[in-house]
Amino acid sequence: MRLLGKEPVDVRVLAAIAAGGAAGALARLAAESLLPAPRGAFPWATFGVNVFGCALIGVLMVLVTEVAARAPRLARPFLGVGVLGGFTTFSTYAVQARDLLTAGAATVAAAYLAGTLAAAVAATWAGMRITRALARR
Template identity: 35%
Template structure:
């Protein structure tokens, strides 16, 4: 099966799941804290661990297709945070602690700065 199709189909499923989960949480949570996204990130991280762990443990012949559809597509569409956490854990398990720390700090700080820069640009704050 086509790689792009597997990732795209999984991504559509994950994005729709994130949307419906956020709508469900919003029915019950009315506070300013972004609880839905926090829960999506936690659920996605746990699901990524289970998915990758099971695929590595059982090594099915369709492992690569399942990884593309489930891990990259569904969970990537549900929350890219699950991919971020997987990459971080892989670096830690390889003993590359400095790289893992750098990856976490740069991902969070640079992405926050990048979003802020984008807002400044679109709001006319940078002339």
């Protein structure tokens, strides 16, 4: 199959991404449903999902690129792009920051924007470091 006249695309890869994305999005929906954020309040569910998802992305990337020499071909598209791509939600992060600003909660919006960014980068780094340390054992 060709998309937009580019190189052929493996339909199995697209199916893996779609299935993983559906699973990740459903997991995120469950988290958001369990911990909804009232108007003007810090959106803890989205924050937690994004930080945890970034930690898992760090773990996964080390596993599929450094540890597992023969990782299944569809592991990265299914888990990385699909599950974790559907689970993490930086588009919702941006919308929620805007909503906090329009609700008059500029301080909360700033804390959410900066805190999510810093925590997500730190979580990715920690996931990678911990996975590498454990893999060396």
